[in-house]
Amino acid sequence: MEADRSTEHHELGPSAVKRAHGTIDKIKAAILSHGNPFTTEGDKLYNVITLAYIPDEYIPQILNADVTGQKLYEDYVSERINGDVSLWAPVKIVNNKMFLSGNKKITVKLRDNTVDLKETKDLFARLMVLARSNRDIN
Structure with missing residues (x-):
C-alpha cells in the first residue's frame, strides 16, 4: 500500500481532490451571488463586483489593453535591447485614467x-x- 502512495502526486490524493472541489464550489457560489456576467442585456461594460457601469471614456482603454501592452513591450525592446537607452534606465509610467x-x-x-x-x-x-x-x- 505504501509503494502505491509514493508513485502518485500529492495533489491527486483524495483529500486534495475533495479540497479542490470545495474551492470550486465556493468560487461558483461567489460568481452566482454577484450575478452571472454572461447573461447581462445590453452592451455596456460594468464592474462585476459593484455592478457599476464603466464610463464611456474608459472603455477604449480597457478593450485595447492587449494592444497597448504589446506596443509598450515593442517600444521597450527597440529602445533598451536594440537601442541606445540603458537597460537600467527608469521606465516611463503609463497612467491608467480609470485608477488615477x-x-x-x-x-x-x-x-x-x-x-x-x-x-x-x-x-x-x-x-x-x-x-x-x-x-x-x-
Missing part, C-alpha cells in the same frame, strides 16, 4: 469633527462624499 483618483483623500466636515475619506470604490465613502457635497439636493 483611487487614493485621493477628501476632507469632510461632520458637525464639529473633520473626517478624511479616501476616494475609493468603497460605497460608504462615495455616499458620504455625495451627501456632504450635494446638501441642496432633496
Whole structure:
C-alpha cells in the first residue's frame, strides 16, 4: 500500500481532490451571488463586483489593453535591447485614467469633527462624499 502512495502526486490524493472541489464550489457560489456576467442585456461594460457601469471614456482603454501592452513591450525592446537607452534606465509610467483618483483623500466636515475619506470604490465613502457635497439636493 505504501509503494502505491509514493508513485502518485500529492495533489491527486483524495483529500486534495475533495479540497479542490470545495474551492470550486465556493468560487461558483461567489460568481452566482454577484450575478452571472454572461447573461447581462445590453452592451455596456460594468464592474462585476459593484455592478457599476464603466464610463464611456474608459472603455477604449480597457478593450485595447492587449494592444497597448504589446506596443509598450515593442517600444521597450527597440529602445533598451536594440537601442541606445540603458537597460537600467527608469521606465516611463503609463497612467491608467480609470485608477488615477483611487487614493485621493477628501476632507469632510461632520458637525464639529473633520473626517478624511479616501476616494475609493468603497460605497460608504462615495455616499458620504455625495451627501456632504450635494446638501441642496432633496
